[in-house]
Amino acid sequence: xxxxxxxxxxxxxxxxxxxxxxxxxxxxxxxxxxxxxxxxxxxxxxxxxxxxxxxxxxxxxxxxxxxxxxxxxxxxxxxxxxxxxxxxxxxxxxxxxxxxxxxxxxxxxxxxxxxxxxxxxxxxxxxxx
Amino acid sequence: xxxxxxxxxxxxxxxxxxxxxxxxxxxxxxxxxxxxxxxxxxxxxxxxxxxxxxxxxxxxxxxxxxxxxxxxxxxxxxxxxxxxxxxxxxxxxxxxxxxxxxxxxxxxxxxxxxxxxxxxxxxxxxxxxxxxxxxxxxxxxxxxxxxxxxxxxxxxxxxxxxxxxxxxxxxxxxxxxxxxxxxxxxxxxxxxxxxx
Numbered sequence: 001x002x003x004x005x006x007x008x009x010x011x012x013x014x015x016x017x018x019x020x021x022x023x024x025x026x027x028x029x030x031x032x033x034x035x036x037x038x039x040x041x042x043x044x045x046x047x048x049x050x051x052x053x054x055x056x057x058x059x060x061x062x063x064x065x066x067x068x069x070x071x072x073x074x075x076x077x078x079x080x081x082x083x084x085x086x087x088x089x090x091x092x093x094x095x096x097x098x099x100x101x102x103x104x105x106x107x108x109x110x111x112x113x114x115x116x117x118x119x120x121x122x123x124x125x126x127x128x129x
Numbered sequence: 130x131x132x133x134x135x136x137x138x139x140x141x142x143x144x145x146x147x148x149x150x151x152x153x154x155x156x157x158x159x160x161x162x163x164x165x166x167x168x169x170x171x172x173x174x175x176x177x178x179x180x181x182x183x184x185x186x187x188x189x190x191x192x193x194x195x196x197x198x199x200x201x202x203x204x205x206x207x208x209x210x211x212x213x214x215x216x217x218x219x220x221x222x223x224x225x226x227x228x229x230x231x232x233x234x235x236x237x238x239x240x241x242x243x244x245x246x247x248x249x250x251x252x253x254x255x256x257x258x259x260x261x262x263x264x265x266x267x268x269x270x271x272x273x274x275x276x277x278x279x280x281x282x283x284x285x286x287x288x289x290x291x292x293x294x295x296x297x298x299x300x301x302x303x304x305x306x307x308x309x310x311x312x313x314x315x316x317x318x319x320x321x322x323x324x325x
Contacts, residue, residue: 015216016261017209024201060217062227087215111210113203 001129004030012043012057040064054083074103083124155184155218167236168276168301169248174233176286177223182285186215227290235279237271240302276301
């Protein structure tokens with residue numbers, strides 16, 4: 001049973017407001033080690049330097065989108081098994097199916113709250129203590 | 130005077146789609162006009178100036194507070210998602226470049242003098258959001274003590290605002306608050322996709 005405070009989470013979103021919301025909710029859930037990346041490219045740089053246990057990424061980003069980031073992560077030996085949750089809009093059902101085909105572990109539909117986020121994270125990494 | 134008569138002669142409404150509270154419409158259709166009526170609500174009109182794709186949202190943060198502790202509260206989160214949804218839709222149907230976006234903001238009236246200035250809080254929210262994301266609105270018609278009808282042509286980016294009389298405004302305000310209180314903020318998962 002993972003302890004939230006011991007899990008390192010990488011938030012990837014090119015909108016500062018969305019990163020802020022995600023960080024706020026993760027903090028509510030007890031997470032302390034939260035890394036922010038403002039683009040897909042920034043995320044790859046952060047993954048080189050940090051030990052990350054879970055990625056929560058937006059889909060729509062200007063440089064490298066969430067799906068491309070997922071594909072790169074799944075190809076690299078060091079990150080290929082890294083838990084990955086995709087944040088997406090309500091109407092993006094086809095996108096979700098595509099992300100599943102490329103190995104996304106779960107998805108979360110915006111707007112979300114702490115309860116929904118907790119369920120999605122626990123479905124991927126196990127119940128939080 | 131009818132609304133049609135109040136329009137400038139060159140403003141051809143064509144096909145009109147109404148944008149209700151909670152909606153977000155994006156299109157590149159030349160003959161489309163997006164229409165909405167705002168009391169304390171906010172509508173942002175976002176357009177990709179290169180791709181000629183534009184859209185309009187319509188939201189109300191009924192309990193939004195400017196206090197720092199509530200910056201990411203449920204109401205502000207809803208507004209941020211509404212803005213992100215519109216921006217992302219325009220980007221995905223347009224050039225994909227944020228630098229090509231042009232943003233106009235409308236609404237946030239103080240319709241009922243007896244109530245808190247919900248409109249002002251909504252205006253503050255959208256200003257804070259745009260500043261945080263590095264956007265500047267190219268034009269605005271916000272605040273005041275009246276409701277507005279806003280028409281927006283997503284292809285050309287032209288916008289038309291008509292200020293409504295007090296009686297119309299009072300009805301609009303009542304409906305907005307009732308809708309905001311009923312609004313379900315958290316969506317259900319996509320029903321036919323199950324993971325684990």
